[in-house]
Amino acid sequence: xxxxxxxxxxxxxxxxxxxxxxxSSQSGHNTVSWYQQALGQGPQFIFQYYREEENGRGNFPPRxxxxxxxxxxxxxxxxxxxxxxxxxxxxxxxxxxxxxxxYFGPGTRLLVL
Amino acid sequence: AQSVTQLxxxxxxxxxxxxxxxCNYSSSVPPYLFWYVQYPNQGLQLLLKYTSAATxxxxxxxxxxxxxKSETSFxxxxxxxxxxxxxxxxxAVSEPGAGSYQLTFGKGTKLSVIP
Numbered sequence: 001x002x003x004x005x006x007x008x009x010x011x012x013x014x015x016x017x018x019x020x021x022x023x024s025s026q027s028g029h030n031t032v033s034w035y036q037q038a039l040g041q042g043p044q045f046i047f048q049y050y051r052e053e054e055n056g057r058g059n060f061p062p063r064x065x066x067x068x069x070x071x072x073x074x075x076x077x078x079x080x081x082x083x084x085x086x087x088x089x090x091x092x093x094x095x096x097x098x099x100x101x102x103y104f105g106p107g108t109r110l111l112v113l
Numbered sequence: 114a115q116s117v118t119q120l121x122x123x124x125x126x127x128x129x130x131x132x133x134x135x136c137n138y139s140s141s142v143p144p145y146l147f148w149y150v151q152y153p154n155q156g157l158q159l160l161l162k163y164t165s166a167a168t169x170x171x172x173x174x175x176x177x178x179x180x181x182k183s184e185t186s187f188x189x190x191x192x193x194x195x196x197x198x199x200x201x202x203x204x205a206v207s208e209p210g211a212g213s214y215q216l217t218f219g220k221g222t223k224l225s226v227i228p
Contacts, residue, residue, distance in 0.1 A: 033214055041220055043218045045217065048214065049156075054151075094214055095210045101159055102214050104149075105156050106155055111161075
C-alpha cells in the first residue's frame with residue numbers, strides 16, 4: 001500500500017476529446033510526477049509539480065497540462081486526444097530529499113478510440 | 114541527455130536459480146539509479162536505488178545491484194529466484210538535485226520463473 005490513489009482506474013475516450021486524470025497522495029508529499037506508459041514500454045516522464053508549480057517537463061506537447069492542489073492532490077489534463085495517447089498514466093509522489101522514496105499509484109488506463 | 118538500455122526484453126530462470134537482469138545507462142553527470150518492479154495491473158514498486166553512496170546496493174525481497182562506473186552498468190541480481198519474482202522490472206536513471214525524481218526508464222525486462 002503506497003498511499004497514492006488514482007482515479008478513474010479505466011477510461012475510454014474518443015479522438016479529439018479532453019480527459020482529466022486525478023491523483024491523491026499522502027500528507028506532506030509536495031512533489032508529484034506524472035508518467036505515460038505505453039503498452040510494452042517503460043514509463044515516460046511527462047512533468048513534475050512541486051508546491052503547485054511545474055518544475056520539470058519531458059518531451060510532451062502543451063496539450064498535456066497539470067495542476068497540483070494544496071491538499072496534495074493533482075490532475076493531469078490532456079486536450080485533443082489522439083490515438084497514441086492510449087496508455088497507462090502513472091503518478092508518483094514524494095516528500096522530496098535524496099533519502100525519500102517516490103511512491104507510484106496504480107495508474108489510470110486510458111483508451112482512445 | 115540520459116538513457117537506459119535493458120538487455121533482454123524477456124528473461125526466464127528456473128526456481129532457485131540466479132536472477133541477473135542487465136541495465137546500462139548513459140548520463141552526462143553522475144547519476145542516481147533505480148530498479149522498479151511492476152506486477153500485472155499494478156503501479157511501480159521501488160526495489161532499490163543508488164544515490165552515490167555504497168556501490169553495492171541492497172534492496173527488498175533479496176535483490177541487490179552494483180553500480181559500476183567504468184562499465185556504466187547497474188545490473189540487478191538475486192541469488193535464488195522465487196515464483197513470486199515473476200514480474201516486469203524497470204531500470205531508471207535520474208540526475209541528482211532538482212531532477213532526482215524525474216526518471217528516465219528503460220523498456221523493461223519481463224522475468225519468468227519456471228517451477
